[in-house]
Amino acid sequence: MKPPAREPLSQAQRTAIHLEVRDHYHSEDPDFLAWREGRRTFTPDNRADWWEGWHDAVHTAVSRGVAVRRARVVSEPLSEYVRWEHAYAVTNVAAGEQVRWLPRRHAKDLAVPAVDFWVFDGELVLFHHFSGDGVLMEREYVTDDELAAWCTEAFEAVWKRATPHEEYKPV
Template identity: 90%
Template structure:
């Protein structure tokens, strides 16, 4: 499998946008399982327990002037997995990432790719292809200006409607 989003994010100069459209990902994630058991480690008080290379990469991108934004299109009520993502978002924000949430019913008239994706500097698209049970099967990198523009426009349409993480209250 090709390198993860961390590698192209480490080169991004202007922007990195990420759209997530799934309600469930791989359920065997140890952090997710611990959260389901009631162990809550994602607070600013215990940053040493969760800060990792991804957060360093985001912070470095933001420090060099790249805007790092993530939008999540979600079904309500939220699945347990997305509730965990909501709890985990404090880590993204601490690194400098901006995150917004859009209930799926508010996206009904938007043309949005049916897969999660990243767009780096408006040029490189990274699609994440998952199995039905949420296992990442493939990362597909595409350098296609027209496709990057379409994905960016779809992201911006979601972003415009979505609620900032600080204001979003999970249902």
């Protein structure tokens, strides 16, 4: 499988935007499984509990001046997995990401790709292709100015309507 988003994020100079549109991802993540069982998996104030390579990559990019933004289009009530993502998103925010949430019913008139994607510096698009049960099957990198512009427009339309993480109250 091609390298994850961390690699192009390390090369980004201006922007890194990420749109997520799935309500479930297959996960054997020990933190998710523990959370699912009702065990607290991290303490937001104790970075040693949760800080990992992704957080380092985001923090480094933001320190270079890269605006890292993530928007999630979600069904309400939230799926179990997305509820966990919401709880864990404080770590993304602490690393320097801006995170917003848009209930799917508020996106009904938006033209949005049916897959999760990243766009780096408005040029490189990374599509994540998942199986029906949420297993990441392929990372597809595309350098196409028109496609990058369309994905960026779709992201910005979602971003404009979405609620900042700090204000979003899961249903």
